[in-house]
Amino acid sequence: MSHPHRLVVLAGPTAxxxxxxxxxxxxxxxxVWLSVSATTRRxxxxxxxxxxxxxxxxAEFERMREAGELLEWAVVHGRASYGTPRRPVEEALSQGRMALLEIDLQGARQVREAMPEALFVFLAPPSWDELVRRLVGRGTEDEEEREARLATARRELEAAAxxxxxxxxxxxxxxxxxxVSLMRSH
Incomplete structure (x- = not known):
């Protein structure tokens, strides 16, 4: 019988x-087993x-949500829906695997409600300036979306506590x- 691991939830600000x-x-x-989220974005x-x-x-996302198949779900940046399918997470943990969930802050808060025994890890940037550099440097967002993400990031940084x-x-x-070292020790 393998020692059961705790689910580890990794969250942090955008970018x-x-x-x-x-x-x-x-x-x-x-x-390490990594959870794969469902999303409606392209x-x-x-x-x-x-x-x-x-x-x-x-439609499929809504069906999953209504059927209780999602451990957490959210509409992110006011646009696309994201969610974590529940069954694969439960299966990985029951097999004794180290399971990692990489999600946003809203999702982490929902997982805390659903699985309070999980270990919650906040990924922080080295500095605010570096976070802005990464966000702008990615070049995948237009100006409006970038501003929305920066505003979100400011709020998200405050959640580290x-x-x-x-x-x-x-x-x-x-x-x-x-x-990974943290996951092995839990």
């Missing part, structure tokens, strides 16, 4: 690098259905290794 950390862990730590270049996200239409642990994303490999 802090949650996706980059998750991708690094996916590549370098195959023993795929970005290079994103694969079932790997990065389950891309679904509004709600989390069990904070990891500063100063360097991807370092932050990812800290996170």
């Amino acid at each position: 802090v690098g949650k996706g980059t950390i998750a991708a690094y862990i996916r590549e370098h730590f195959p023993e 795929p970005r270049p290079g994103e694969c259905d079932g790997v990065h996200y389950h891309f679904v239409d509004e 709600e989390f069990d642990v904070t990891i500063v994303n100063d360097e991807v490999r370092h932050a990812a290794e800290q996170l």
